[in-house]
Amino acid sequence: MKTYKIYYHSPVGIVEIISTLEYVLSITFVEREKKALEVPDILKEACNQLDEYFQGKRKTFDLNLKVEGTTFQKRVWNALMKINYGEVVSYKEVAKIIGNEKAVRAVGNANNKNKIPIIIPCHRVIGSNGKLIGYAGGIWRKEWLIKHEKMYQ
Known part of the structure; x- marks a missing residue:
């Protein structure tokens, strides 16, 4: 499964978002960003929705998530x-x-x-x-x- 990442600068620090072409897999607070190569639409949309959240305009998220756990x-x-x-x-x-x-x-x-x-x-x-x-x-x-x-x- 190929994964992609993007870095989002939030008011609470840099956030690394990892996804496939279809699903957000993880969000992690990091100290510094690395170079993001390919950025699929889902990552762009995740950043847009986080922008709206931090601006107080978004109360719920509408993203495909893939969670793995028990x-x-x-x-x-x-x-x-x-x-x-x-x-x-x-x-x-x-x-x-x-x-x-x-x-x-x-x-x-x-x-x-x-x-x-x-x-x-x-x-x-x-x-x-x-x-x-x-x-x-x-x-x-x-x-x-x-x-x-x-x-x-």
């Missing part, structure tokens, strides 16, 4: 996609949504394995005590994304 992880990621823009829920609430109230730690682990942050909004999940817990891109990015969404809600 059945449980996919259930968690689907639940994350249903969290409304600008809202936050606890890991326990996500566990309840997927029908397994005791799977709080497993929900956290699934969040950690999310390869398409922002689009699959794992930043909207917080601790039961209201504290920001864990984010692969750093807690400061999670805090920024939550504040950004609340501003445009």
Whole structure:
């Protein structure tokens, strides 16, 4: 499977987006960009939609995603996609949504394995005590994304 990449300069740092011709595969925060050779339409569209998101104009994304994970992880990621823009829920609430109230730690682990942050909004999940817990891109990015969404809600 041939993959392509592009680098997007967001307000929270450089984002590397990897795709096939049809699907977005991952979004990763990186320190520096490398040269992007071929840029298929899906990557251009991903950048356009991220632009709209960061400008407060887009609340949901409309991109073909290819997520790889366990059945449980996919259930968690689907639940994350249903969290409304600008809202936050606890890991326990996500566990309840997927029908397994005791799977709080497993929900956290699934969040950690999310390869398409922002689009699959794992930043909207917080601790039961209201504290920001864990984010692969750093807690400061999670805090920024939550504040950004609340501003445009």
